[in-house]
């Protein structure tokens with residue numbers, strides 16, 4: 203797979219995920235939040251520019267190099283794509299869980315990650331509300347995971363597509379039918395489960411770190427059940443006002459966070 207094909211597939215899945223999440227949000231709204239769209243899309247644009255320069259399709263480059271060099275578990279064992287693609291999705295989702303959890307524990311990482319939690323609403327646009335520092339800091343870990351796993355480029359694309367769909371939908375202001383939500387929530391992260399992670403109260407926030415699968419939270423003791431029938435006060439205790447783009451970008455310098 204070429205870098206251009208990788209970027210095209212990734213962009214296409216992102217657009218489809220946005221459309222799906224926006225449609226669900228419109229059809230089955232939860233709290234009818236208007237969303238911090240200006241700041242969130244501003245951060246998305248900054249991130250697209252920064253990551254385009256810093257990385258571009260670097261995960262694809264690393265995966266292709268590892269495949270040719272025979273580096274990494276899946277390459278060393280000559281795993282078929284039927285094994286390698288699901289293993290890549292599961293492995294990279296675990297790395298994402300661990301990274302997210304570290305962001306809530308390590309003070310310098312929380313400085314950046316608090317920007318994501320500083321949204322006092324919870325809508326699909328919250329899914330792209332990340333400080334560029336957080337994305338740049340996560341890059342070495344993500345690339346190392348691709349390398350050690352020997353992930354195929356097509357597996358990385360599959361992961362990124364599923365990650366985008368999960369991330370955009372689970373941040374949606376969406377009420378799912380309760381029996382359906384309970385069934386899906388046995389395996390996948392639902393909007394209600396991730397909404398609970400955005401609770402303003404700090405202790406509750408340290409749960410439900412997963413993005414695609416709930417397995418990691420269940421296995422590692424951070425799972426808390428929630429449903430669309432629960433109303434959640436989202437945001438941070440010490441940031442009551444909506445942040446403009448500039449304030450969101452400067453937040454890691456200004457506030458150490460972790461108020462509770």
Ligand SMILES: [Zn+2]
Pocket residue numbers: 302306315319399
């Ligand atoms: Zn978080």
Ligand SMILES: [Zn+2]
Pocket residue numbers: 318373396400
């Ligand atoms: Zn979130």
